[in-house]
Amino acid sequence: MARWIPCGTEFIEADVIRWVEPIWKPRARRSRRAVKIGERRITGQVVKVTADGWVHLLVKRCEMTPAPDWWKALPPLRQEGGELRRRKQSIGRGQAERLLWSEEGARSSVASRFLKPE
Secondary structure (H helix, E strand, C coil), X not given: CXXXXXXXXXXXXXXXXXXXXXXXXXXXXXXXXXXXEEEEEEEEEEEEECCCCEEEEEEEEEEEEECCCCCCCCCCCCCXXXXXXXXXXXXXXXXXXXXXXXXXXXXXXXXXXXXXXC
């Protein structure tokens, strides 16, 4: 069985991560209030992490949950297999988790080259 561990913003290329992000109602012309209509749990593989904070992901799965008071269909994100770009901080806010590698020792040696000590 796959094991997921909390990672926040600490992930490297080739990690498989998942997080939750809100789905907002498209704003009407005169509407000023944002309305949350659901949530997406996105699972993807990290393709690239840029120096300016962007993460490029290959979407593996996207599960959508509508809000209890929302009755319409939720807008789709992308088809599975499509590429997605998100800010690293946005992913970390969504309770990000990463899938454990079968060989965590190999990951730690690779991660030592990518992750900066803080």
